[in-house]
Amino acid sequence: MKKFFLLAVLSLVMGVSHAQVDRSQQPKPGPAPKINLQEPKTFDLNNGLKVMVVENHKLPRVSIQLTIDNPPILEGDKAGVSSLTASLLGNGSKNISKDDFNEEVDFLGASISFGPQSAFASSLSKYFPRILELLADAAINPNFTQEEFEKEKEKLLTSLKAQENDVSAVADRVQNALSYGKNHPKGEFTTEETVNNVALADVQQFYRNYFVPANAYLVVIGDVKFDEVKKLVTENFTPWTKAVPPTIDYSEPTEAQYTQINFVDMPNAVQSEISVQNLVDLKMKDDDYLAALLANRILGGGAQARLFLNLREDKGYTYGSYSGIGNDKYGPSTFRAQASVRNAVTDSAVVEILKEVDKIIKEPVSEKELADAKAKYTGNFVMALERPQTIANYALNIEIEDLPKDFYKTYLERLNAVSVEEVQKAAAKHFSSSNARAVVVGKGSEVIENLEKVEFNGKKLPVLYYDKYANKTEKPDYNSAILDGITASDVINKYFEAIGGAEKINSIESLKLVYEGEVMGSKIKVEEKRTADKFAQTTYMNESPMMGVVAKGDELVMKQGPNKIPLPEEMKKDMMNVMGIFAEQAILANGSAKLAGIEKVDGKDAYKIDVSGNVINASFFYDVETGLKVKESTVINMNGQTQNQSSLLKEYQEIDGIKFPSVKTQSMGPQEIEVKLLEAVVNKDVSEADFE
Numbered sequence: 001m002k003k004f005f006l007l008a009v010l011s012l013v014m015g016v017s018h019a020q021v022d023r024s025q026q027p028k029p030g031p032a033p034k035i036n037l038q039e040p041k042t043f044d045l046n047n048g049l050k051v052m053v054v055e056n057h058k059l060p061r062v063s064i065q066l067t068i069d070n071p072p073i074l075e076g077d078k079a080g081v082s083s084l085t086a087s088l089l090g091n092g093s094k095n096i097s098k099d100d101f102n103e104e105v106d107f108l109g110a111s112i113s114f115g116p117q118s119a120f121a122s123s124l125s126k127y128f129p130r131i132l133e134l135l136a137d138a139a140i141n142p143n144f145t146q147e148e149f150e151k152e153k154e155k156l157l158t159s160l161k162a163q164e165n166d167v168s169a170v171a172d173r174v175q176n177a178l179s180y181g182k183n184h185p186k187g188e189f190t191t192e193e194t195v196n197n198v199a200l201a202d203v204q205q206f207y208r209n210y211f212v213p214a215n216a217y218l219v220v221i222g223d224v225k226f227d228e229v230k231k232l233v234t235e236n237f238t239p240w241t242k243a244v245p246p247t248i249d250y251s252e253p254t255e256a257q258y259t260q261i262n263f264v265d266m267p268n269a270v271q272s273e274i275s276v277q278n279l280v281d282l283k284m285k286d287d288d289y290l291a292a293l294l295a296n297r298i299l300g301g302g303a304q305a306r307l308f309l310n311l312r313e314d315k316g317y318t319y320g321s322y323s324g325i326g327n328d329k330y331g332p333s334t335f336r337a338q339a340s341v342r343n344a345v346t347d348s349a350v351v352e353i354l355k356e357v358d359k360i361i362k363e364p365v366s367e368k369e370l371a372d373a374k375a376k377y378t379g380n381f382v383m384a385l386e387r388p389q390t391i392a393n394y395a396l397n398i399e400i401e402d403l404p405k406d407f408y409k410t411y412l413e414r415l416n417a418v419s420v421e422e423v424q425k426a427a428a429k430h431f432s433s434s435n436a437r438a439v440v441v442g443k444g445s446e447v448i449e450n451l452e453k454v455e456f457n458g459k460k461l462p463v464l465y466y467d468k469y470a471n472k473t474e475k476p477d478y479n480s481a482i483l484d485g486i487t488a489s490d491v492i493n494k495y496f497e498a499i500g501g502a503e504k505i506n507s508i509e510s511l512k513l514v515y516e517g518e519v520m521g522s523k524i525k526v527e528e529k530r531t532a533d534k535f536a537q538t539t540y541m542n543e544s545p546m547m548g549v550v551a552k553g554d555e556l557v558m559k560q561g562p563n564k565i566p567l568p569e570e571m572k573k574d575m576m577n578v579m580g581i582f583a584e585q586a587i588l589a590n591g592s593a594k595l596a597g598i599e600k601v602d603g604k605d606a607y608k609i610d611v612s613g614n615v616i617n618a619s620f621f622y623d624v625e626t627g628l629k630v631k632e633s634t635v636i637n638m639n640g641q642t643q644n645q646s647s648l649l650k651e652y653q654e655i656d657g658i659k660f661p662s663v664k665t666q667s668m669g670p671q672e673i674e675v676k677l678l679e680a681v682v683n684k685d686v687s688e689a690d691f692e
Helices: 001-018 079-089 098-107 125-140 146-162 167-182 194-195 200-210 228-238 288-298 306-314 343-362 367-384 388-400 411-417 420-430 445-451 488-499 500-505 570-575 584-589
Strands: 041-044 050-055 060-070 111-115 120-124 217-222 258-264 269-281 318-327 333-342 436-444 463-466 510-519 522-532 534-541 543-553 555-560 561-568 595-602 604-613 614-622 629-638 641-655 658-668 670-680
Touching: 001 111, 001 258, 050 228, 050 388, 050 510, 060 098, 060 388, 079 146, 079 200, 098 125, 111 125, 120 125, 120 194, 120 543, 125 217, 125 228, 146 194, 146 200, 167 258, 217 228, 217 388, 258 445, 269 343, 288 306, 288 333, 288 343, 288 367, 288 411, 288 420, 306 318, 306 333, 306 343, 318 343, 333 343, 343 420, 343 436, 343 445, 367 420, 411 543, 436 445, 445 595, 488 500, 488 584, 488 595, 488 604, 488 614, 488 658, 510 595, 570 614, 584 614, 604 629, 641 670
Parallel strands: 050 217, 258 436, 258 463
Antiparallel strands: 041 050, 060 120, 060 217, 111 120, 269 333, 269 436, 318 333, 510 522, 510 670, 522 534, 534 543, 543 555, 555 561, 595 604, 604 614, 614 629, 629 641, 641 658, 658 670
16 A cells, blocks of 8 residues: 555645646756767877777777878879779789789688778788788788780770760769869869870889878777787888878969859759868868858758758659868868759759758858767767777877867767857858859759849859860850751751662651670670661670560550550650651651751751650750761650660661661660670561560
8 A cells, every 4th residue: 555655645746746847948958978988099100100999899890090290292194093003002922913912802701902102901810910911911012914904994994995985974073173273183173195105114104103101091990909019010011111202283273263154064963962062171170160160050961951942852853962061281171062963943943952051151050050069970970989990980080180189078068069150250251152053963954044144143144165174165056957947857857868879768658677796794785676666675694684664556565575565655655756667758747846956966056856745855966977877866755764874876787778877875874885786687686486
C-alpha cells in the first residue's frame, strides 16, 4: 500500500511538472558540448617531413596519408604535366616492377594511390610495415618509363576529347578561367595542345621540383604503436632527398568591374549551367571564417536554404540550387551560387539567384535561420569526431592553416557565439551582387534573346560572349540561314543530292547498317534495319544482344533479351515523325521540320533542322558547303528525366551508289563511343522476322 501511495504521489508531481512546461516556446539551446580531441603524436625527419600518428585500436586497420602543401603551381603551356605525374606515380618503382607492385598490393588486400603532390594507402594493420615500405619506395623511387608515359598521355587526350561537348565540364573550365584568369594556377586548364607539349622529361622535372619533403606531412592513423611507426617511417623516408620547391610568380586575379552575364554557347545543352560568382579573400584563421560559413549555409547550403527553397520549391526551375564559399591561405578563392535550369527559365533563374545574394547582403537573416544553420554544423561536427580520420585532418589543418592549437576544441563555442549582425557583415564582405559574374553555359539559340533583356536593381545587365575556352567572341548569329531565304526542304533536298540523288534514294526498299566499335575492352556492335514503315535497332556487346528497339505499325517496344517492353504512346508518335529508309523522307512528307539556323559542328558551319515532339526532340545538322549530314542529336524527356544523345557523322563512303558515314562518334552524357561502318546492305538481308 505504501509503495502504491509513493508511486501515486510521484505521478502527481510529474504531472504538475509537465503542466508547467510552456510547449509553445522552443527550448533554449544548452551550452556547447565540451570537445576533447585526441592530439596526435608527432616527430620530424631531418629532410623536413613532418609525421603525425593517431593511435586507434578499435579495428585492425591503418591508413597512411602523405600531403605536400606547396603553393599553387602554374603549368602554363604544359598544363597537364601534374596530371600525368600523378598517373605515373604508383606504377611500381625502380626496385619493383609495376605488375609485381600491383599484384602484391592486391594480394595483401590493401590500396595505394597517388596524386601529383600526395599519396594514400590503407591496409590491415598486420601488413602496415610492408605497405608503408611499398608506398615510400613508389614515392621516393618512381618508375617513370616512356612506355607508361605514352599510355597515360593517350588516356588523358581521350578524356579531354570526351569532355569537348560535356556542358558541365565546359562550365567548370570557363567559370574558373573567368574568375582567376587563364594565367593563374586556378584558372588555367588542360587542352590537347598543352598535353602534346609535355614530354617524359617534363614529368620527371615536375616530380623533382614539387614532390619534395620540405612542405610534406605524413599522417598515420589506426591500429599502430607510435614507436613502431617512428622506427618504420624513419627507415623508409629518410632516403627522401631534402629539397625546397621553386617559387613561381603569377598575376593576381581581379574582380569584375560591374555585374554582368558571361555567356558560352553550347548548342547541345539541354539545360543551362548558371554560376553567379565573385572572388573571396577568406582564410580559416580569419575572425569571420565561421560567420562566412553560416552565411553561405543559410543562402545555399542545402535543401532548407534560400536558393533551394526559391528556385526549386517555389519556382520549380531546377532540381536544386546551392552555393559554396572557398578559403585559401595562398590567395583568393571564390564564392559561387549555382543551378542547372531549364532553357526557358535561364534568364529568370539568373535574376532570382542575384536577388537572393543581394538580400542576404542587405538584410539580416532571421534568428531561426541562424539557429538552424548552427544546428546543422554542430551535428556534422560531432558526428565527424567519431572518425579517426577527422582527428588527423584537424591536426593537419592546425599545422597547414596556422590555426590556434585550440581551434577545434573551441569550435562549437565560437560557432554558437556568432550573431545575426556578424553573419550579415560576413555576407557583405564575401558575397557580391554589384561586382558579380553570372556565368551561363547553355543553348544560345533558346536563351540569348531573354538573357539580353535581364535587369537587376534597375540596371540592364550587359551580356559578354565567350567560347568554350574562355576566349572573348562575338554574339552567335542564329538567323543567317533563314535570312538567306533557305528553307528546311532546301537543306534536306541538298542532302539527298549529296548522298546519291533523290531517284536513287526512292528506289531503296530496305536498308541494313552495321557499325562496330570498342568500349573498355568490350566489342560493341549496333545493327540497324529499316523499311519505309518499319525500324529495328539492336545493340550487341561481345556478340550478345543487350537491348533493342522495334517499331512497326502501331507497335513500339524495347527489347531486353527475350522480353518486350512497350514504350509510351507519345514516344511512338514522335518516332513516326522520322520513320523511313532515311529519316529525312518522313520529315519532308509530314512537314515537321523547322530550320533553326546555322551552328558550328567541328568548326564548320552547318544548317540545323529541329523536329519537335512530345517526348523526343531531334536535331539534324547538315554541312553548309557539302550538304552532308554531320550530326544528329536527340533530347528525350520522360518521367521527369532528361537524356541527351548525339552522334557526329564523318568520312562518308559510297556503297551501291549511296554515301554513308563510315565513322560515328556517339555520346551519351560524358561517355563517347566511336563506331565504324562494318556493313551497308541495300534492298536485301531484311525480312519480316527482323521486326519481331
